[in-house]
Amino acid sequence: MARIDIAQRVYNHTWKLDPIVRSLLDTDFYKLLMLQMIWGLYPKVETTFQLINRTRGVRLAEEIDEGELRAQLDHVRTLKLTKKEKIWLAGNSFYGSRQIFAPEFLHWLEDFQLPDYELSRRDGQFELRFAGPWTHTTMWEIPALAIINELRSRAAMKAMGPFALDVLYARAKAKMWSKVDRLKALPELRISDFGTRRRHSFLWQRWCVEALKEGLGEALTGTSNVLLAMDTDLEALGTNAHELPMVLAALAPNDAALRAAPYQVLQDWNQYYGGNLQIVLPDAFGTRAFLADAPAWVADWTGFRPDSMPPIEAGELIMAFWQHHRHDPRDKLLIFSDGLDVETIEETYRHFEGRVRMSFGWGTNLTNDFQGCDPGGGHGLDPISLVCKVVEANGRPAVKLSDNPEKATGSPEEIARYLRVFGAAGRVAHAVKV
Amino acid sequence: MARIDIAQRVYNHTWKLDPIVRSLLDTDFYKLLMLQMIWGLYPKVETTFQLINRTRGVRLAEEIDEGELRAQLDHVRTLKLTKKEKIWLAGNSFYGSRQIFAPEFLHWLEDFQLPDYELSRRDGQFELRFAGPWTHTTMWEIPALAIINELRSRAAMKAMGPFALDVLYARAKAKMWSKVDRLKALPELRISDFGTRRRHSFLWQRWCVEALKEGLGEALTGTSNVLLAMDTDLEALGTNAHELPMVLAALAPNDAALRAAPYQVLQDWNQYYGGNLQIVLPDAFGTRAFLADAPAWVADWTGFRPDSMPPIEAGELIMAFWQHHRHDPRDKLLIFSDGLDVETIEETYRHFEGRVRMSFGWGTNLTNDFQGCDPGGGHGLDPISLVCKVVEANGRPAVKLSDNPEKATGSPEEIARYLRVFGAAGRVAHAVKV
Numbered sequence: 001m002a003r004i005d006i007a008q009r010v011y012n013h014t015w016k017l018d019p020i021v022r023s024l025l026d027t028d029f030y031k032l033l034m035l036q037m038i039w040g041l042y043p044k045v046e047t048t049f050q051l052i053n054r055t056r057g058v059r060l061a062e063e064i065d066e067g068e069l070r071a072q073l074d075h076v077r078t079l080k081l082t083k084k085e086k087i088w089l090a091g092n093s094f095y096g097s098r099q100i101f102a103p104e105f106l107h108w109l110e111d112f113q114l115p116d117y118e119l120s121r122r123d124g125q126f127e128l129r130f131a132g133p134w135t136h137t138t139m140w141e142i143p144a145l146a147i148i149n150e151l152r153s154r155a156a157m158k159a160m161g162p163f164a165l166d167v168l169y170a171r172a173k174a175k176m177w178s179k180v181d182r183l184k185a186l187p188e189l190r191i192s193d194f195g196t197r198r199r200h201s202f203l204w205q206r207w208c209v210e211a212l213k214e215g216l217g218e219a220l221t222g223t224s225n226v227l228l229a230m231d232t233d234l235e236a237l238g239t240n241a242h243e244l245p246m247v248l249a250a251l252a253p254n255d256a257a258l259r260a261a262p263y264q265v266l267q268d269w270n271q272y273y274g275g276n277l278q279i280v281l282p283d284a285f286g287t288r289a290f291l292a293d294a295p296a297w298v299a300d301w302t303g304f305r306p307d308s309m310p311p312i313e314a315g316e317l318i319m320a321f322w323q324h325h326r327h328d329p330r331d332k333l334l335i336f337s338d339g340l341d342v343e344t345i346e347e348t349y350r351h352f353e354g355r356v357r358m359s360f361g362w363g364t365n366l367t368n369d370f371q372g373c374d375p376g377g378g379h380g381l382d383p384i385s386l387v388c389k390v391v392e393a394n395g396r397p398a399v400k401l402s403d404n405p406e407k408a409t410g411s412p413e414e415i416a417r418y419l420r421v422f423g424a425a426g427r428v429a430h431a432v433k434v
Numbered sequence: 435m436a437r438i439d440i441a442q443r444v445y446n447h448t449w450k451l452d453p454i455v456r457s458l459l460d461t462d463f464y465k466l467l468m469l470q471m472i473w474g475l476y477p478k479v480e481t482t483f484q485l486i487n488r489t490r491g492v493r494l495a496e497e498i499d500e501g502e503l504r505a506q507l508d509h510v511r512t513l514k515l516t517k518k519e520k521i522w523l524a525g526n527s528f529y530g531s532r533q534i535f536a537p538e539f540l541h542w543l544e545d546f547q548l549p550d551y552e553l554s555r556r557d558g559q560f561e562l563r564f565a566g567p568w569t570h571t572t573m574w575e576i577p578a579l580a581i582i583n584e585l586r587s588r589a590a591m592k593a594m595g596p597f598a599l600d601v602l603y604a605r606a607k608a609k610m611w612s613k614v615d616r617l618k619a620l621p622e623l624r625i626s627d628f629g630t631r632r633r634h635s636f637l638w639q640r641w642c643v644e645a646l647k648e649g650l651g652e653a654l655t656g657t658s659n660v661l662l663a664m665d666t667d668l669e670a671l672g673t674n675a676h677e678l679p680m681v682l683a684a685l686a687p688n689d690a691a692l693r694a695a696p697y698q699v700l701q702d703w704n705q706y707y708g709g710n711l712q713i714v715l716p717d718a719f720g721t722r723a724f725l726a727d728a729p730a731w732v733a734d735w736t737g738f739r740p741d742s743m744p745p746i747e748a749g750e751l752i753m754a755f756w757q758h759h760r761h762d763p764r765d766k767l768l769i770f771s772d773g774l775d776v777e778t779i780e781e782t783y784r785h786f787e788g789r790v791r792m793s794f795g796w797g798t799n800l801t802n803d804f805q806g807c808d809p810g811g812g813h814g815l816d817p818i819s820l821v822c823k824v825v826e827a828n829g830r831p832a833v834k835l836s837d838n839p840e841k842a843t844g845s846p847e848e849i850a851r852y853l854r855v856f857g858a859a860g861r862v863a864h865a866v867k868v
Binding site for chain 2: 004010154165203
């Protein structure tokens with residue numbers, strides 16, 4: 001008879017809380033880069049972040065137990081940076097630079113804890129808000145999303161037996177590895193994991209990242225997840241996000257200042273980061289508007305990260321911008337990161353091959369692709385389009401227009417005002433899957 | 435990084451029901467022996483069994499969740515004999531005899547399922563009753579007790595972390611093994627596991643039985659647990675229980691018939707079983723009364739199992755009975771089974787060594803001794819005195835007098851009547867620990 005570790009088994013069947021997020025570094029690297037800038041330049045700004053489930057058909061508050069959600073959120077609030085983590089942040093080099101984080105910032109970060117949250121339910125959805133200093137509320141985005149996505153996975157797997165689970169993961173692994181096989185065929189591929197927020201689970205993200213590391217070798221440039229970067233000796237990757245132009249735009253006192261806000265962001269960023277960290281995110285209020293109004297120095301930056309326009313269209317537009325400013329795109333970098341999967345990666349790679357440097361930030365379809373894997377044929381593990389966006393800054397509404405109206409956030413009145421200021425050029429609706 | 439079996443881990447942390455009793459054979463062997471006789475001779479008798487917690491200070495209904503209890507009881511009701519189990523019952527020899535179970539009985543047993551239960555709560559205790567044909571209600575005793583005892587263990591361990599649990603079981607194993615070491619010093623020892631009903635948990639009972647097997651070798655004569663006997667290739671042991679004289683006494687139409695009931699049981703038994711299965715359980719209505727009235731043929735039986743009088747006193751009394759009837763006790767067998775632990779086993783063994791054949795049926799202190807093992811110093815794992823007794827037969831009250839008034843069951847009026855019929859000779863109260 002097989003020997004059983006009774007203590008281990010008793011522990012396994014009396015699970016109390018199995019924390020989803022166990023470290024403040026289990027977040028995207030760009031959050032830390034942005035945080036240092038917010039801490040330095042906007043320490044008094046108050047913001048509110050809010051969960052937005054764009055997949056309305058999935059009634060999260062009916063799938064996920066509110067008590068379990070609170071227990072997970074409460075657990076994250078207890079976390080503080082560990083000594084090892086602080087030493088690693090201070091001693092590691094990021095994007096080839098040492099001491100990217102100022103000692104005073106790291107000292108401040110040592111005492112950092114996440115602020116309180118507001119949680120209620122309405123119409124089958126959770127209303128989850130984080131209000132307070134921007135320096136604190138910004139750090140809720142990734143853990144909040146990772147928690148809700150993993151609680152949803154757990155709920156979907158609750159009814160599965162051990163063999164169904166075994167088959168589920170076997171299929172997901174086989175599926176993942178066949179993607180790796182296809183990606184191997186792209187000789188100059190540069191790809192990284194951007195899937196923390198949408199992951200099926202922490203352990204699954206780790207498995208996927210380690211699978212990419214083994215399967216792709218040098219083609220895997222790193223992971224956006226700081227904890228995984230530390231634990232697997234990969235590069236921590238990421239630069240900046242929409243919340244920067246969104247907050248600066250919300251704070252703008254008039255339309256002229258609003259129009260200038262996207263470039264103000266870059267000037268602020270410039271005070272902190274150079275080189276490969278100078279990546280423009282152009283689509284907060286429309287990529288065409290951004291490029292049309294951009295000062296010439298914007299073309300000096302290392303690259304762009306188009307995030308809501310079809311990748312080939314966006315890449316061509318940005319390359320035309322560089323050429324217009326007499327830069328050779330082959331010296332420039334395009335980082336694609338919007339809803340990628342193997343097909344779009346292959347197509348985009350082949351389209352731009354040899355014409356521009358490229359990198360792919362692979363998210364949901366890397367860390368949460370269980371479609372067709374459930375032996376019961378269920379769809380509870382299909383990913384949903386869940387975001388946590390800044391909705392207010394110093395009491396003023398925040399807006400994102402995006403190149404894809406389906407990804408816009410903000411009140412209809414403010415969106416109308418922003419469209420008046422920035423124009424609607426090039427905005428085309430595409431279904432948002434993930 | 436250590437490789438984790440994600441499917442296994444997800445399964446472990448989404449425990450639904452972890453069934454305590456997973457087989458109808460996870461019961462005491464004597465239940466099957468008695469069942470065959472009840473099925474053959476008393477198929478129309480209706481009985482009610484009831485849970486009795488003699489450790490009133492432990493408020494079971496406050497320690498154990500009623501929903502979990504119902505889920506476990508409901509699960510046992512779904513169980514049926516498997517093909518493998520039936521084949522084993524039919525093909526194995528028990529007590530040296532082949533085909534101890536009649537094919538018609540086994541055929542009937544194939545469709546056997548446990549009947550419904552009645553569960554309510556009163557004054558911090560569960561009121562748990564099983565009413566219906568004796569052929570069915572009798573089979574509830576052992577699973578009901580095992581379930582409640584294990585649910586109580588689980589409740590006590592719920593708050594323990596993985597290291598506390600590891601230490602808890604390490605201590606319990608060390609404690610168990612030091613008992614094995616002491617028992618090894620008794621050269622002619624014959625001992626068996628009688629601990630199913632009071633076990634800490636199924637897995638722990640299995641560990642203890644396997645430890646005895648490795649540590650004591652041939653001195654371990656077997657286990658009362660049919661499933662463990664089958665799975666570990668040990669002898670299944672046990673003969674008969676108090677419910678036989680209790681039901682026959684309850685059915686007796688008058689005092690004369692009542693007085694004859696304990697011997698009627700033996701005559702009934704005789705129709706089914708011989709040899710080493712002819713073990714007299716003399717204490718249902720007092721051992722002295724039983725011996726005083728016993729016909730001479732009772733001394734022809736193989737042995738006695740004293741169960742509520744101090745073992746040395748009971749053994750001497752029974753040996754005197756044999757000598758009175760001109761039998762040499764060295765040809766006879768005494769089976770001790772009442773609240774044994776190493777001290778009482780050693781003392782009894784040394785007292786009777788060379789004068790009579792002896793065997794020890796070791797229960798609670800074999801399979802549920804965690805006293806002093808909880809690293810937190812708690813007492814939630816201390817065993818309690820829990821029984822499940824027949825309280826009614828064909829609507830008439832059932833009574834047990836026992837040699838120890840603390841173990842008596844039945845209404846005060848009926849107990850008084852039984853005392854009038856059988857006398858109170860030799861009844862001395864002893865605290866009932868387990």
